[in-house]
Amino acid sequence: MTDLGLAALVPLPVLLSLLGAGAALMLSGRPSLQRAVSVVVLSSVVVVAALLLWAADTQGPQVLRLGGWPAELGISLVADRLAALMLLVSAIVTLAVLVYSLGQGITEEDREAPVSIYHPTFLVLVAGVSNAFLSGDLFNLFVSFEMLLFSSYVLLTLGGTAARVRAGTIYVVVNLLSSMLFLVAIAVTYSAVGTLGMAEIAVRVSELPDSVSLVIQLLLLVTFAIKAAVFPLSLWLPDSYPTAPAPVTAVFAGLLTKVGVYAILRTQTLIFPDSPLTDLLLGAALATMLVGILGAIAQSDIKRMLSFTLVSHIGYMIFGIALATQAGLSGAIFYVAHHITIQTSLFLVVGLIEARAGSTALLRMGGLARLAPVIGVLFFVPAMNLAGIPPMSGFIGKVGLLEAGLAYGSPLALVLVAAGVLTSLLTLYAVAKTWGLAFWRSPEQAHEMAKALPEPEDERTVLPAPGGTTPDGQRTAMVHHRGHVHVGPATFGERDLQTAHELRAEDGNDRDLHQLLEAGALPTRLPALMVAPAAALVGVSLAFTVIGGPMYALTDRAAADIQDRAPYLSAVLAEGFE
Amino acid sequence: MTVSLPLVVTAAVLVGTGVYLMLERSLTRVLVGLVLLSNGVNVCFLVAAGRPGDAPLYDGSNAETMADPLPQALVLTAIVITLGTTAFLLAMAHRSWQLNGNDDVQDDIEDAAIRRLALADDVSEGYEAEGEDQPAERHDEDRGETREEERR
Structure with missing residues (x-):
């Protein structure tokens, strides 16, 4: 065997997480040991990813050919600047989320989360995400997607409560459909070019007729757009994410959609450098931004609001990818890195809010700024960063993208620049509204307003009274069909309806934050293990601002690499393996 | 490359019925639809493999008449993954039935x-x-x- 040098590090993020998952599963009877294993594994993944980024930046892409097969036969794992950067950011984020979930586990005391399977599943998720970043082969990419999806199915339906099973159903079916589409894309690619290594495909695809390569491109694009939640294919996301436990939602929102964005970035730049689809992608980016943010404004729950802003900001990344100029790609890469940390930390903070205030429904909250000033700061900083207030990293990323759009100069690109500014303003409006309602007014005020405003009563009328009339006496057509109640366009399970009526009777409008406080039903202190990781992630996102210059230089180099293609191709396809 | 028409038609029929069933509200029907769909996709891989041939064993068969082994390996992987997903969806349908008395997908x-x-x-x-x-x-x-x- 030869000396692999630093390339020997390439499979470690995947291997460590998978072995850690096995170990954690065996140690399920001994929770403290299991926790130690997960933390140690993820910490070492962070170290390995940092080393890989350094190696990729100073010595070019690190390639490992699995089993020593030549590149055209075997599967390669490739860590170039882009992959290594994504790997490092995702490793930091997952470590923070894991520590946070340790803290939450202490308070929740296994109420809805069987902790024994949480750690192994989480580690498999990390392995899948890492493998997706590193993979240099389409089928291997499919397998890594399945790894991360399977763990996400389990994490999303953790505990199997009614709400989570409902949300999980949509999520699982949509993702299965996208997996099937991916398989079709792989079959088409294989029969067209006779290989599945991405570098080989990139070389051979230019020999194909335009129509065939367009079919392959569209198939791959649709597949990854479902995972990345690009507008017409994003409708599953706000439905399924908010019901999961806070750390799970945080890691999904931060990472899983970005894996889809990464896959779009990788395949579009590597395999289809002269894309005829720029306008299509620009249009999708426009629709994603605007529809997403308008959805966010309409929400009355923080988690759902954040899920919609997540969709909306995917539009910025697609914008950069669509331009396919170096500036655009660099902006997109920077934005992905920024958005992973920012979105995860926001969801972690929302978890803190939920633990402190007992709910994330805006109508029931108020006065958190006085009640929990630390949470206030932790929410305010990433929220302003998300909206892109200078000088934070969100501002840097947006400016980079907008400049790239101006430099590109086509009418649609200019429209997108305007839409980008508008989306940023509307994001500010959405988070400012959340801030005003949840943090600024007093709980008493919130209580008074909730009583005075018509909304809560209106929400009640969603539930038809058992007799078939709504409380205001208006008859609604209630159709019972196969254990279901259809009311107008909506459908509820009978059990759902029953629990909703019970909930309304005992809780409803009366148990808002004000009353919970008076009853002393809330914890006054949050465990440091929850607050510290959230604070650390907010710190990381702020660090992106401080190191914005070097960071942007790095993404510039990464973008130059993937636009040039030569570093990737020559590293993967280099003759021989002595 | 020559393509076997019966395989293409089979794949098309399987995918078509699969998509139709996935539009149903009941989770078990969705599940059956998914199984059909995935089998249709697997047949697509057989189409992608080109002409059929001898078993692709390491020695003892002629490379000229050998079938392409890679799509078969891919299909095997896909089948295993589909098996896992089917089991998971069945469990979810069962849980949904436990909770709601039916396995219909609910509105939000x-x-x-x-x-x-x-x-x-x-x-x-x-x-x-x-x-x-x-x-x-x-x-x-x-x-x-x-x-x-x-x-x-």
Whole structure:
């Protein structure tokens, strides 16, 4: 065997997480040991990813050919600047989320989360995400997607409560459909070019007729757009994410959609450098931004609001990818890195809010700024960063993208620049509204307003009274069909309806934050293990601002690499393996 | 490359019925649809493999007449993954039946609530009232007045 040098590090993020998952599963009877294993594994993944980024930046892409097969036969794992950067950011984020979930586990005391399977599943998720970043082969990419999806199915339906099973159903079916589409894309690619290594495909695809390569491109694009939640294919996301436990939602929102964005970035730049689809992608980016943010404004729950802003900001990344100029790609890469940390930390903070205030429904909250000033700061900083207030990293990323759009100069690109500014303003409006309602007014005020405003009563009328009339006496057509109640366009399970009526009777409008406080039903202190990781992630996102210059230089180099293609191709396809 | 027409037709029929079944509300039908769909996709891989041939064993068979082994390996992987997913979906359908007495996919209550609020056009007024600290006037003036009185 030869000396692999630093390339020997390439499979470690995947291997460590998978072995850690096995170990954690065996140690399920001994929770403290299991926790130690997960933390140690993820910490070492962070170290390995940092080393890989350094190696990729100073010595070019690190390639490992699995089993020593030549590149055209075997599967390669490739860590170039882009992959290594994504790997490092995702490793930091997952470590923070894991520590946070340790803290939450202490308070929740296994109420809805069987902790024994949480750690192994989480580690498999990390392995899948890492493998997706590193993979240099389409089928291997499919397998890594399945790894991360399977763990996400389990994490999303953790505990199997009614709400989570409902949300999980949509999520699982949509993702299965996208997996099937991916398989079709792989079959088409294989029969067209006779290989599945991405570098080989990139070389051979230019020999194909335009129509065939367009079919392959569209198939791959649709597949990854479902995972990345690009507008017409994003409708599953706000439905399924908010019901999961806070750390799970945080890691999904931060990472899983970005894996889809990464896959779009990788395949579009590597395999289809002269894309005829720029306008299509620009249009999708426009629709994603605007529809997403308008959805966010309409929400009355923080988690759902954040899920919609997540969709909306995917539009910025697609914008950069669509331009396919170096500036655009660099902006997109920077934005992905920024958005992973920012979105995860926001969801972690929302978890803190939920633990402190007992709910994330805006109508029931108020006065958190006085009640929990630390949470206030932790929410305010990433929220302003998300909206892109200078000088934070969100501002840097947006400016980079907008400049790239101006430099590109086509009418649609200019429209997108305007839409980008508008989306940023509307994001500010959405988070400012959340801030005003949840943090600024007093709980008493919130209580008074909730009583005075018509909304809560209106929400009640969603539930038809058992007799078939709504409380205001208006008859609604209630159709019972196969254990279901259809009311107008909506459908509820009978059990759902029953629990909703019970909930309304005992809780409803009366148990808002004000009353919970008076009853002393809330914890006054949050465990440091929850607050510290959230604070650390907010710190990381702020660090992106401080190191914005070097960071942007790095993404510039990464973008130059993937636009040039030569570093990737020559590293993967280099003759021989002595 | 020559393509076997029966395989293409089989794949098309399987995928078509699979998609049709996936549009149903009952999770078990969705599941059956997925199984059909995935089998259709697997048949696609057989199409992609090109002409059939001898078993691709390491020695003892001629490379000229050998079938392409790679798509078969891919299909095997895909089959295993589909098996796992099917089992998971079955478990979810069972859980849904335990919880609701049926396995139909439910609408999102939160969505319905927001849709109704939008129809009633109450949200914006409500938030304006909160944001600017003014009572909502148009629809419920009496309420606004009582609140102003309280404030005084």
